[in-house]
Structure formats: structure tokens, C-alpha cells
Amino acid sequence: MIDGPDISENPDDEDPHEGGFRAHTAITTSRGGPRYAEFSEQVRTLMDHARYACPTPEMADELIEDLKKINDKLATVRIDEWHSPAGTRIDLPSRGNITLPPYEVIDFGPDGVTTTLTFRDFHLGGNAAAHGGHIAVAFDDLGGFASAIAIEGVSRTAYLTVQYRSITPLNTPLRARTWAEKIEGRKVFIKGTLHDGDRLCAEMDALFIKLNPGQP
Ligand SMILES: CCCCC/C=C\C/C=C\C/C=C\C/C=C\CCCC(=O)SCCNC(=O)CCNC(=O)[C@H](O)C(C)(C)COP(=O)(O)OP(=O)(O)OC[C@H]1O[C@@H](n2cnc3c(N)ncnc32)[C@H](O)[C@@H]1OP(=O)(O)O
Numbered sequence: 097m098i099d100g101p102d103i104s105e106n107p108d109d110e111d112p113h114e115g116g117f118r119a120h121t122a123i124t125t126s127r128g129g130p131r132y133a134e135f136s137e138q139v140r141t142l143m144d145h146a147r148y149a150c151p152t153p154e155m156a157d158e159l160i161e162d163l164k165k166i167n168d169k170l171a172t173v174r175i176d177e178w179h180s181p182a183g184t185r186i187d188l189p190s191r192g193n194i195t196l197p198p199y200e201v202i203d204f205g206p207d208g209v210t211t212t213l214t215f216r217d218f219h220l221g222g223n224a225a226a227h228g229g230h231i232a233v234a235f236d237d238l239g240g241f242a243s244a245i246a247i248e249g250v251s252r253t254a255y256l257t258v259q260y261r262s263i264t265p266l267n268t269p270l271r272a273r274t275w276a277e278k279i280e281g282r283k284v285f286i287k288g289t290l291h292d293g294d295r296l297c298a299e300m301d302a303l304f305i306k307l308n309p310g311q312p
Pocket of ligand 1: 121123186201236237238239240241244245251252253254255281282283303305307308311
């Protein structure tokens with residue numbers, strides 16, 4: 097174990113979860129192999145292009161065949177969620193989880209978590225701005241991160257409110273910050289901000305509940 101949240105350094109060597117959630121914060125750097133970062137980036141680029149693509153019927157025919165091959169290949173290496181690299185690779189943006197908009201951790205500790213977060217073409221809401229749902233997704237993960245640091249354990253979101261203050265641009269490195277404002281028993285009150293330079297794009301107010309051992 098290392099200092100900080102209840103972290104398992106060898107999540108493959110033990111029962112990796114209790115109830116319906118991880119018992120520990122699983123951290124890895126080698127799952128998926130040395131080129132897993134490039135693999136993730138190619139998937140993200142595919143998602144970005146697909147969001148804006150308007151293929152000709154002929155190209156759609158070709159793409160469907162190509163994508164079927166890739167999906168068939170990926171299906172052969174599907175494993176359970178507890179052992180998948182996605183979400184545990186702390187050396188990669190958003191811990192290698194392509195579900196999340198990519199963020200890079202600048203700093204984390206008792207004062208919270210600071211990251212550089214970039215919404216990409218895939219996260220388009222409209223008019224070159226990020227979709228509000230994706231902003232909430234980012235806040236949920238970064239809020240969970242700040243909560244994990246604050247309580248040195250695993251928690252789950254009870255509520256999460258976002259105030260959208262100004263347009264959140266795509267393909268622009270933004271500054272996201274989350275921190276625990278107050279802890280009352282199992283209740284962890286988390287705040288968050290998202291800035292484009294000095295401009296406030298969004299704010300978060302959330303409650304995370306520390307899970308009891310074995311809680312589903
Ligand atoms: C570069 C280096 C990096 C190093 C990395 C290191 C660490 C990484 C760390 C961490 C990993 C990062 C991120 C974390 C990942 C993901 C975060 C996303 C999390 C989620 O995406 S998670 C999915 C969405 N989430 C749900 O799916 C929840 C569904 N739900 C439930 O599972 C239950 O509902 C639950 C468990 C929430 C509570 O249930 P429960 O039975 O345990 O507790 P109970 O109901 O007794 O409530 C206890 C007290 O909270 C109050 N309370 C409860 N709910 C409230 C509400 N809504 N509003 C106001 N107060 C509320 C009660 O009133 C009571 O208060 P009081 O004690 O005062 O009476």
C-alpha cells in the first residue's frame with residue numbers, strides 16, 4: 097500500500113472488489129501493455145472523427161466492414177471490469193478510461209485535485225461547445241477523486257449539481273479543480289470549478305457517501 101486513499105498496488109493479486117464497487121482504488125501502469133496509451137488515443141480519435149463524419153454510401157460500406165473486423169478482434173480480448181486497464185492506468189489521461197473526457201493530474205492532496213481537462217470533438221454539445229452532460233461526467237469522476245483523497249476510501253455520488261456559467265470550449269486545455277469542503281460522518285461534500293483561463297465555465301456542488309465494507 098502507498099500513502100493516500102485506500103490504494104491497492106497489486107489489484108491482480110487479491111479480491112479486487114467487495115459488493116458492487118471496488119474495495120480499493122486500483123492503480124496500475126502496465127495493464128494493456130506499453131502501447132495501451134496509443135491504443136486509447138486511436139479510439140478517441142475514431143470517436144472524434146465519427147462525431148463529425150458524413151461518409152459516402154460507398155465509404156460507409158467500407159467502414160462498416162473495417163469496423164466489424166476491429167470489433168471482432170476486440171471482442172476476443174474482453175475481460176471483466178475489475179481487471180480491465182481502463183480506469184486503473186494512472187499514468188494515462190483519465191486513468192486510461194475513454195468514457196471520460198481526458199484530463200491530466202497536475203496536483204492532488206488534502207487541498208483537492210487540480211487537472212488540465214480537454215473536451216474533444218466527441219464531446220460536442222453544439223456550436224463548438226462541450227455537452228453539459230460530459231461536463232457533469234468529468235465533475236463526477238474528479239469529485240470522486242477528491243473524495244477518495246479526503247476520506248482515504250471509496251465513495252459513491254449521492255447528488256451532483258452543475259451550474260453552467262459560460263460556454264465550455266472544445267479542444268482547449270481547461271483547468272478543473274475539485275476539493276472536499278466538509279466531511280460529516282460518511283458524507284463528503286465536494287465542490288468543483290472549471291475555468292478557461294480566468295473565465296469560469298462551470299461549478300459543481302456534490303455529495304459523495306463513503307461506502308461501508310461490502311456495500312453493493
Ligand atoms: C497521478 C496520480 C493519480 C493517483 C490516483 C489515486 C487515486 C484515484 C482516486 C480515486 C479514483 C477517482 C475517481 C473516482 C471514480 C469514480 C467516481 C464516480 C462515482 C459514481 O459515479 S457513483 C455512481 C452514481 N451514484 C450512484 O449510483 C449512487 C446510488 N445511490 C446509492 O447507492 C445510495 O443511495 C448511497 C450509497 C449514495 C447512499 O446510501 P446508503 O444506504 O449508503 O446511505 P444512506 O441512505 O443511509 O445515507 C447516508 C447519509 O447520506 C444522506 N444522503 C444520502 N443520499 C442523499 C442525497 N441524495 N441527498 C442528500 N443526502 C443524502 C442521508 O440522508 C444520510 O445522512 P445522515 O447520516 O445525516 O442521516
